Amino acid sequence: MSDDRRARGSARLAELDPRLEGAIEAGLAPIAPDFARFMVEFGFGDVYARPGLELKQRQLVTMAALTTLGTAAKQLRGHIRGALNAGLTPVEITEALMQVALYAGFPNALNALMIAKEVFAEAGVSPLADPTPAKEP
The missing domain is CATH 1.20.1290.10 (AhpD-like)
Known part of the structure; x- marks a missing residue:
């Protein structure tokens, strides 16, 4: 399930800016790498990838x-x-x-x-x- 969420989130982020996922991960790696994963999987993989809008x-x-x-x-x-x-x-x-x-x-x-x-x-x-x-x- 997490891999699907990650793939959906990565794809949605790439639509907005192909460099964005790497920038999020690089920025958070020294302090909270899991938060970067949360943003990609939940924010963009679950919420931004929903149908309806x-x-x-x-x-x-x-x-x-x-x-x-x-x-x-x-x-x-x-x-x-x-x-x-x-x-x-x-x-x-x-x-x-x-x-x-x-x-x-x-x-x-x-x-x-x-x-x-x-x-x-x-x-x-x-x-x-x-x-x-x-x-x-």
């Missing part, structure tokens, strides 16, 4: 949750990269982070948008599909 939808939910926490900048950065790899556009990511401001507060949304700006620059993508401001209803 597409990977893009899971990334939107994850980014919203991490933005709401306001204390997980490193994880948010990785999930924004993963969201791009899963097929979300910079505009979709930006809009999702702006939406979170209504429920998580403007400071958390602002911090998330600044992280997204950095990730977009690193990825060489533009966060603005249409540089004209949105019209008021």
